[in-house]
Amino acid sequence: MEALSPRASSLLKTxxxxxxxxxxxxxxxxxxxxxxxxxxxxxxxNIMSELEDLGYLASPHTSAGRIPTAQGYRFFVDxxxxxxxxxxxxxxxxxxGLDPNRSSGELVQSASNLLAQxxxxxxxxxxxxxxxxxLRQIEFLPLSGDRVLVILVxxxxxxxxxxxxMQRPMTEEQLKAAADLINQRYAGSDLAQVKGHIxxxxxxxxxxxxxxxxxxxxxxxxxxxxxxxxxSVVVAGxxxxxxxASPEDIQKLRELFDAFERKRDLLELLDRCSQxxxxxxxxxxxxxxxxxxxxxxxxxxxxxxxxxxxxLGVIGPTRMAYERVIPIVDVxxxxxxxxxxx
Numbered sequence: 494m495e496a497l498s499p500r501a502s503s504l505l506k507t508x509x510x511x512x513x514x515x516x517x518x519x520x521x522x523x524x525x526x527x528x529x530x531x532x533x534x535x536x537x538x539n540i541m542s543e544l545e546d547l548g549y550l551a552s553p554h555t556s557a558g559r560i561p562t563a564q565g566y567r568f569f570v571d572x573x574x575x576x577x578x579x580x581x582x583x584x585x586x587x588x589x590g591l592d593p594n595r596s597s598g599e600l601v602q603s604a605s606n607l608l609a610q611x612x613x614x615x616x617x618x619x620x621x622x623x624x625x626x627x628l629r630q631i632e633f634l635p636l637s638g639d640r641v642l643v644i645l646v647x648x649x650x651x652x653x654x655x656x657x658x659m660q661r662p663m664t665e666e667q668l669k670a671a672a673d674l675i676n677q678r679y680a681g682s683d684l685a686q687v688k689g690h691i692x693x694x695x696x697x698x699x700x701x702x703x704x705x706x707x708x709x710x711x712x713x714x715x716x717x718x719x720x721x722x723x724x725s726v727v728v729a730g731x732x733x734x735x736x737x738a739s740p741e742d743i744q745k746l747r748e749l750f751d752a753f754e755r756k757r758d759l760l761e762l763l764d765r766c767s768q769x770x771x772x773x774x775x776x777x778x779x780x781x782x783x784x785x786x787x788x789x790x791x792x793x794x795x796x797x798x799x800x801x802x803x804x805l806g807v808i809g810p811t812r813m814a815y816e817r818v819i820p821i822v823d824v825x826x827x828x829x830x831x832x833x834x835x
Contacts, residue, residue, distance in 0.1 A: 497547075497568075501540050504528055505549060506573040508541075509561045513812045518558035563777035566789070566811050570774055579820045583611050587828045593835040597797075604795075604805055604829045611825075612818045614809030617792075619763050626684040631675050633668035633712060641668065641712065647684065657715040661708055668712075675713045688717045763804045766792040772823055776811055787811060791818055793826035797833040805829065 497505065507528045508519045521538045528537070541559055544550045549565035552558075561569065590603040601618050608616030630646040639662060645653045663671070679687045691714050762780050766773045775790040792806030806822050807813075 500530065500532070501544060502573060503530060504537065504540050505544055505565065506569060508559065509565065509569045512560055513814055516812060518553055518560050520558035563779070563811060566776050570776065570815055574815055576819050577816050579824045583821060584824070586611065587825060591828050591832040593832040597833055600829060600832050604825055608805065608807055608822065608825055611821050612807050612809070614807040614813060614818065616807055617763070618805040619760065619767070619803035628679055628682055628684055628687055630680060631672055631713065633672045635665050635668055660711050663708060671708065671712055684717065691717065762790065763792060766804045767794055767801060770794070772819060789813060791822050793822050795826045795830045797830070802833065
């Protein structure tokens with residue numbers, strides 16, 4: 494990244510702050526007045542043109558001012574940003590919401606809610622898998638192209654969604670019957686034991702030429718393997734939506750659940766963040782997924798004692814107030830870790 498002169502850095506910093514605050518392209522005349530620099534409007538225009546040539550600014554319209562690019566925001570965050578302290582009211586809210594007497598599940602949910610309330614962005618918290626996982630229910634919902642949405646209900650409240658590819662075509666009625674069969678056989682059992690039973694019964698079904706049972710077990714095995722490979726997240730409401738849906742709503746639900754593939758992209762990103770120390774900031778497509786092109790992701794890991802448990806953070810537009818959001822994410826992670834460690 495090319496070094497900027499002090500004057501260009503000052504103007505870029507002012508322009509980014511104005512764009513974050515106002516959400517509009519910044520004209521050279523307004524930038525000149527806001528910057529406090531003793532320079533002519535022509536000089537300001539020239540510097541803005543140079544910053545645009547370097548990739549830090551862009552012109553959304555021919556007659557409008559400039560806006561920061563993702564590269565401009567990256568330079569701002571890395572080199573120009575002055576992070577302020579967390580406001581006293583926010584610390585008080587965190588102290589109240591992250592009471593160590595609460596359960597770990599309540600603390601994680603509270604952390605997500607607090608992040609959203611304090612930053613005005615979307616709060617996210619990955620949830621570690623419990624050491625013992627009990628299968629409560631499994632549902633299969635057909636999607637397009639021989640894909641199946643698997644909804645796993647584990648323990649009391651944890652709902653996991655994943656999409657798998659069918660090895661052989663199955664109708665919606667066959668998928669429902671397969672889910673009923675798996676639930677009758679395995680609901681209430683430990684997941685690790687269920688996986689072993691499924692492998693053994695698949696072999697027995699193959700020997701008996703029981704193609705229907707073998708197909709049902711194949712689906713369940715794929716769902717369990719996907720469960721091992723992917724991170725988990727607690728999501729409230731999916732099972733209720735499915736149970737309450739009328740036949741006319743099923744197609745809408747399929748489209749909604751299709752979008753969960755993007756959530757899995759997010760979980761993959763957060764899993765990468767959990768391997769790093771401290772604050773991680775991804776601006777636009779730095780996250781590695783097109784869906785985040787106009788958004789920033791700010792995360793920090795949290796732990797229980799010396800054991801890393803997961804990642805929390807926020808997702809919001811690139812023009813978020815980084816100087817406020819970054820310390821809130823950092824302090825929330827530290828306070829959640831402290832509450833879980835007591």
